[in-house]
Amino acid sequence: MGLNSTFRSGYVALIGRPNAGKSTLLNRLVGEKIAAVSNKPQTTRHRIKGIVTKDDGQIVFVDTPGVHKPGYLLNRRMMAAVHDAILSVDLVVLMRDASVSTGNGDRFVLDMVKNSGKEAIAVLNKVDKLKDKEVLLPLIDMYSNEYGFKEIIPISALKGDAVDSLLSNIIGHLPQGEAIFDEDELTDQPLRILIAEMVREQILGKTGEEIPYVTAVITEKFDESDPKLTRIYCAIYVEKPSQKKIIIGKQGRRLKQIGTNARKQIEELLQNKVYLQLFVKVVKDWRNQERQLNELGVDG
Template identity: 60%
Template sequence: MSENAAERVTKSGFVALIGRPNVGKSTLLNRLIGQKIAAVSDKPQTTRWRIRGILTRPEGQIIFVDTPGIHKPIHRMNERMMRAVEAAIADVDLLLLMTDVTESFGSGDRFVLEMVKRAGKPTFLLLNKIDRLKDKRQLLPLIDRYRREYDFVEYLPISALTGEGVDLLLQSLFEHLPEGPLYYPEGEITDQPERVLVAEIVREKLLMVTREEIPYVTAVYTESFKEENGLLRIHCVILVERESQKPIIIGKGGERLKRIGTLAREEIEFLFGKKVFLELYVKVREKWRENDALLTQLGLER
């Protein structure tokens, strides 16, 4: 932490983004920070661990914690994901419960609300995807439904995609955060290691290119990350559970893997401002979602 950051006392604190899978949490995090730091796709459970995004403004500093979508775990990997959510909730000052206004209130929403109630922390309800509504009055029954369940600090309609309502959200957050120092130097936007950022970019492009075929049985980790004469040399490993899944990722003549690599390389070059040589390998690790050592290597907390 820099000396200036340590001495400056303003509003600051930690805020967790929570909600069901695929409600737009990572899209909102990227919008709030003003730069892409979290993988985004239309697949549920794209986010698998806690991601911190740091926003510093004249009013102070907010450390946003993006969390995996809350769901009932079925694998050891999912159990770790839910522990990451619980740890995030325990460590923050405020909660942002995000819901998709285009979907009806269901059992998944109730499951999330139970976690909010157990935490007992000041919580904002974010009604996301209002850009898809023709009439904002459609929000009223949903707001009333949530109001009967919990005493939220505020009910804020937003669009993480277009940015509508985001400025009002930030204003409200700074009003409710305590006074405190800047926890990170100005200019820093995430505490994610470079290797993790790179692996997440590759995984996002993998999800984009393979679409519905095998999104949940894949993982990516960075095996090597070196800079030589201004060139970043990066080797990433894509894990699958069965030999039959490799051709789906590699594609005919390697075309699909090449497409994943090209998309990832372009984004990594933009992120780091350097030329990148990216190699991707596809390896089979049976039942990797149940392998504790491998899950730790992938960055999932115990």
């Protein structure tokens, strides 16, 4: 790639409302599962870098938490991470779910990106859900005429539709320059965080509305002393004993299922056999505690 004189590189922030599909796109582009994905809003809690290297350029994507109204300290930190990401990148990719109608939340994100003055392109995601592609036309009209976007690209992050052309389009917007990271590097996330996120993703998938917001996962021990079996111990934080009961489930069945599914994913990640032990801790009001959030690695 050094031979190519027009190699481009830079940082690109993925910005959008919760559930737009930002992390789904990140995982697809990177080609590995590095970010948790779920149908619950606010799945992503901190900035995650995903690195994509092509013949003609390298993109360092910055996945961010979905833009929402902050209540807890946790959420304020999440939104600070979004603002920082916008300001620190070369290009913003503003993503939205094109299968739901425009709401105040969409306008809020649009204004936020517009007011930042950053170069931005719009991505209309989940086109696979549209029975009638004509519904894209008024959206494209609004994004181009009202908000001045020059590029508006409909995709399906889930199915991969138009994702390659999005990638070339993004590279075209980046400044000329050498690769920032080694081409075999995929993410900045330490192994301990990737593991904790795989456990958290299983919890989000297996519990109802309340639990996702009161749960955090931390990898407390990572023991590689036996080369044939990696031993991992993760703590699951909740805020109340009743929430602990929900996660554990009847006769421990839910926690066991969460553990089995997460272990399979972690084995794939590590390419090794894994023993995974999960335990649930009640920590009152952790979402408002400076120290707990620091320990959990939520951007401050």
